[in-house]
Amino acid sequence: MYPTTTGEVELRPDSFQSGAWEILVNGVPSSHIAVDPLDLHYEYMRWIAAAIRYFVDSHLDPQQLRITHLGGGACSIARYLVATYPRSRNTVVELDGELARLVRLWFDLPRSPQLKIRQGDARDISNKFLAHSRDIIIRDVFAGSTTPLSVSTVEFFRTAATALAPNGLYIANCGDRSNLANARAELAGMSEAFAHIACIASPSMLKGRHSGNIILLGSQLPLPEQPAQLTKLLLADRVPAHYKNELWTRKFFTGSKPWFDHKN
Template sequence: MGIVAKSGKAAKSARGKRSTAGVIEVPAGTRPDGPVEGIYYIDTGDCELLHDPDNTNGWLLKINGVLSSHIDLADPLFLDFEYMRWIAALVESRWPREAKPKLRALHLGGGACSMARYFHAAYPDARQVVVELDGKLAGYVRNWFDLPKAPLLRIRVGEAREVTETLTPDTRDLIIRDVFAGAYTPRALTTREFNAHADAVLAPDGLYVVNSGDAPDLKNARADAATIADTFEHTMIIADPPMLKGRRYGNMIMAGSHVPFGDDPTLARRLLGGAVPAHIWNDAQVRAFAAGTPVRHDAPSPAPVPPAA
């Protein structure tokens, strides 16, 4: 998770705050059984667990100083980050909860597994895999937040692209890309070639969703939109108006599918009625936004070096 769109109270209060709880390094096999405030060493640096001052059941997770996740232990359906609420609204528009679908979801980027907890509560029969690069972090999160066990929720430690490339075609209904290294998603997860792997893993009516973080120039967002539009027949963007107009740093939710999104007034009302009202751009608007922006591709492989004579 990267740049956070205007979010809940807890997320705002945690920005720039460093815990005074001290550094905690827990030896392997003796992780706290339940959340304990402090700074923990992980494979990729450190993570900081903070109690939410406004919610006795709430916890905030920072990774290498960057706000990553919020968890409400008592209510998995509570999402503090607005962009996660937008994702939830979009997914539920495609698969209404009352239909009780057995959703097959792949989450690229783990953090505290906030979205996976949400979908487990919304769709109890869902089967979910969360891909997390950091093995130590995955272990902590399992212990801290009492996540559903396999096969309902599996955490697979690995690099998101490498894992995606190993998956069997047509085995997921939903893929959510929420991977960041600092402010932006690693390029290897943003190219046309990667999108093709994701597309192959999805069912024909599947949904590909990405969290695209950007600066006011929207250069990264346009490239993400162009590349998704080059892969999928139908696209959508959800964001608040200041972000769409390039007036601040923040997040856009982009989606691609081979099934039309349609005009869902319930989704539009839900997005407008949130704490941070969001608008929907349809496929034509997304393609107009991305017009003239080159599609991202993998870097060419280096030419083989001929053997010495």
């Protein structure tokens, strides 16, 4: 156990995978680092990776990707994206400066400019982003097991949308309970900032059978109605997931109210 700026972090060897490590922040599983950077342990990270792969192939130049990660942990997704797109530039925004120092010490993470870790609050730093300065923004911010309200509001989504290039992609990892209230509120808010939205989750999660993760997608470009390759990747995952298009997603959050910075 190691003290950090916001609490403590535990580094635990993975008893099922040689050379791999689990990272727990304040008692909550946060990251997993395998020897192979392309080996993502958490299913939601693999779903994010599949969505990015599809979107980049369709809309972005893989040689000039500017990717911002709001929430870093041990930088598993950023490490994966550097391995997948070696010319990409990944900036990880991590609140806990000591955690950022420790993961650099423990793991052979790519160096800047491929992977830069910036210490600070995700919302505060997002507010300083220049317009059209990012191609992909990934929000994976948690305080314990909850995403802070500051990165879940309409105002935040508008900030992210402005920072993205016109052909950019916003991706959020939404942790939710079985009632799916958080996902509905976030999607309602995202619809105020992005012309097009979609989501990814396991079938059982979408049916409200348990708590878990829903991946939320937003873009000013139309998102696919029936993406065959993405569907294939998601269904082939160790934890199969479904891509839900815009029509389904808008019906899903009908009647839900978005969150605002000062109107909650």
